[in-house]
Ligand SMILES: [Zn+2]
């Protein structure tokens with residue numbers, strides 16, 4: 111412990127010498143970009159946790175879990191230590207933001223008993239924080255539980271193999287309907303509940319195992335987090351009247367984050383095949399600057415793959431560059447729909463700037479587009495921007511396939527938790543002001559005329 115204190119002290123003194131910015135992970139700057147903080151800090155498959163565990167990628171983690179690479183390769187000696195390190199990410203006083211390293215006795219950092227999620231340096235801070243914290247304490251308890259259960263994603267227990275949809279997507283009103291379509295759901299859940307890794311989890315988590323019913327709900331919430339994205343794409347196809355039974359479908363996921371591309375391997379976009387059994391072939395291309403290396407880092411398809419299958423590929427770069435270098439040169443298929451999960455262009459000017467060429471491209475080429483956001487307020491702000499850009503809004507609202515897993519803002523845990531893909535909005539081409547509808551088409555197409 112003394113050694114650790116020393117390391118902390120030397121870090122602090124180094125920081126003093128360079129007065130610019132301290133390279134602390136919990137930067138309030140991340141928080142000002144609310145959604146960015148969300149996206150980079152989704153617990154579980156997050157970069158923060160991989161960093162904490164000295165691992166570069168999901169594959170590192172997976173090999174450690176499977177014992178192919180020893181945990182000691184990453185400086186971790188046991189499951190217990192691994193869970194401790196994950197939890198360390200959350201150890202700072204939520205009131206005064208003090209880190210354990212800067213406290214005389216790091217052990218005096220105490221956890222809120224109810225939610226087991228936030229920490230306090232002492233009872234004074236806890237008392238001062240309670241009026242704010244009590245509003246979210248109950249939800250944060252679910253967050254803390256899901257964070258642990260999400261570990262079962264790495265071990266392969268979650269998501270479990272799902273069944274073909276027996277109802278059409280527009281008849282599925284939400285997750286209750288979704289789970290009711292699952293064959294042998296109880297058996298699948300019970301396999302997870304009694305599985306080897308569930309036992310390892312609670313033997314090492316450093317927290318008491320919750321009641322069976324609570325745990326089951328958590329497993330289901332984590333499950334919805336994985337199905338949410340493909341189901342939202344399916345919803346978009348239906349709302350835009352795109353028929354995967356009639357022809358092959360190309361989906362571009364724009365602004366794909368590293369979490370999305372990491373997850374893509376486990377998210378199982380094959381859910382789309384279960385949603386539209388015997389479809390003509392669905393291609394999903396993830397495009398974004400944060401796309402990570404890995405098995406889906408392969409070129410987009412030019413000719414379609416087999417029917418009834420989902421082909422996943424990716425392109426690392428901005429969407430308008432992708433468009434120019436791949437779509438216009440016919441190295442990638444023209445999209446039937448473009449989907450953006452949490453683009454966040456409403457959040458700040460810089461992000462809007464980087465999204466603008468893409469939004470104008472989607473508008474001018476009249477690509478059916480669907481974007482999701484974390485809350486109703488974010489939807490309102492985003493719609494305002496889309497209307498200013500004179501796009502034609504064709505639909506918006508609460509997403510029946512919003513994830514049920516609450517997300518906490520890592521650097522500001524008392525912010526009310528939000529849900530992935532909570533709301534959606536759709537746009538298609540230019541809006542036509544009613545008084546301009548009567549003007550006939552001009553000759554000469556795109557050329558400007560006075
Ligand atoms: Zn404090």
Ligand SMILES: [Zn+2]
Nearest residue numbers: 222224225247
């Ligand atoms: Zn609490």
